[in-house]
Amino acid sequence: MSVLVYTESWKGNFRKSTFEAVSYASETAKLLGTDVVALSFGEVTDDELAKLGNYGASKVLSANGISKGDSQATSNLFAEHATDASIIIFASSYTSKMIAPRLAIKLKAGISSNVISLPSNTSPLQVSRKAFSGKAIEKTIINTDKAILTLAPNAFGLVESGGNCSIEKIGGSQKGDVNIKGDEIASGKVSLAEAEIIVSGGRGLKGAENWGMIEELADLLGAATACSKPVADIGWRPHDEHVGQTGKAVAPNLYIAIGISGAIQHLAGVNSSKVMVVINTDPEAPFFKAADYGIIGDAFQVVPKLIEEIKKFKN
Numbered sequence: 284m285s286v287l288v289y290t291e292s293w294k295g296n297f298r299k300s301t302f303e304a305v306s307y308a309s310e311t312a313k314l315l316g317t318d319v320v321a322l323s324f325g326e327v328t329d330d331e332l333a334k335l336g337n338y339g340a341s342k343v344l345s346a347n348g349i350s351k352g353d354s355q356a357t358s359n360l361f362a363e364h365a366t367d368a369s370i371i372i373f374a375s376s377y378t379s380k381m382i383a384p385r386l387a388i389k390l391k392a393g394i395s396s397n398v399i400s401l402p403s404n405t406s407p408l409q410v411s412r413k414a415f416s417g418k419a420i421e422k423t424i425i426n427t428d429k430a431i432l433t434l435a436p437n438a439f440g441l442v443e444s445g446g447n448c449s450i451e452k453i454g455g456s457q458k459g460d461v462n463i464k465g466d467e468i469a470s471g472k473v474s475l476a477e478a479e480i481i482v483s484g485g486r487g488l489k490g491a492e493n494w495g496m497i498e499e500l501a502d503l504l505g506a507a508t509a510c511s512k513p514v515a516d517i518g519w520r521p522h523d524e525h526v527g528q529t530g531k532a533v534a535p536n537l538y539i540a541i542g543i544s545g546a547i548q549h550l551a552g553v554n555s556s557k558v559m560v561v562i563n564t565d566p567e568a569p570f571f572k573a574a575d576y577g578i579i580g581d582a583f584q585v586v587p588k589l590i591e592e593i594k595k596f597k598n
């Protein structure tokens with residue numbers, strides 16, 4: 284019985300969330316006294332696959348011929364290689380949301396999402412997960428023989444073990460009913476899901492033309508850009524930047540909210556951030572109650588000063 288982990292790559296490179304999932308799988312495997320087997324779909328070089336050994340995988344099964352976006356073909360092949368697995372781990376992503384539930388049906392496995400802890404018990408499997416938009420923590424027991432866990436973003440961290448893994452090629456070029464013609468990042472240089480720092484703007488920024496300073500600040504910090512829902516609805520920013528209850532849930536180390544009031548629906552998607560900094564003219568803005576640091580001030584004065592100081596600091 285092994286611990287199986289789904290790995291996700293972008294343009295041939297594994298995502299940080301994948302190394303986190305393999306680290307989690309490795310710590311879980313230690314509890315069970317077993318090994319970690321990683322499954323990779325899509326074109327990934329052997330050098331990149333070998334990196335998974337450093338996070339605790341002892342074996343990698345690589346299906347180069349299958350598009351990682353083809354959730355039907357992926358979950359079919361995945362199920363074939365999951366017969367020996369007792370626990371299957373996914374990072375949280377759009378792709379894992381497509382594959383994990385299909386796999387759960389195929390394997391008759393119990394599934395728990397948004398997991399934030401290592402198993403506190405392995406028989407039956409017990410984990411903690413975030414519930415109610417991060418406002419509550421739920422203890423879940425999975426009673427089925429096989430269990431699928433999808434991890435909350437940035438909940439676990441990376442654990443390097445310095446190990447090596449064997450690589451085995453699997454599968455042919457199976458296709459499901461979904462034909463993926465190509466994929467590309469919709470906007471922004473840093474992916475929101477992977478971002479350590481996020482600079483986010485709200486309606487207080489008055490218009491799309493004022494996002495230059497947000498992008499400049501994000502560039503300087505190596506951050507991703509995000510926005511509140513009305514900003515995406517009006518069309519000042521693309522919808523894939525919208526964070527909150529009805530947008531993406533993010534959990535960066537640093538979330539900088541500029542001209543955002545901090546409505547409960549916005550906070551629901553960002554309140555797992557480790558540190559929150561809020562810039563707002565209104566001292567009564569609800570965001571200040573949730574913030575770690577607050578600047579009461581006009582974004583059009585504060586942000587250029589921040590940019591200037593960061594440039595000086597970097598020089």
Ligand SMILES: Cc1cc2nc3c(=O)[nH]c(=O)nc-3n(C[C@H](O)[C@H](O)[C@H](O)COP(=O)(O)OP(=O)(O)OC[C@H]3O[C@@H](n4cnc5c(N)ncnc54)[C@H](O)[C@@H]3O)c2cc1C
Nearest residue numbers: 485486487511512527528529542543544548549564565582
């Ligand atoms: C079912 C439902 C789901 C929702 N889902 C989401 C969601 O997922 N994400 C989300 O964001 N919202 C969501 N909303 C909307 C949410 O309720 C708020 O309306 C929205 O978050 C407000 O966006 P905002 O803070 O950008 O705008 P506003 O509420 O207009 O706030 C703008 C803020 O900018 C400040 N400001 C103004 N000028 C400046 C300046 N020059 N410098 C600095 N600060 C300034 C103001 O003081 C104010 O606090 C949802 C609502 C509903 C009903």
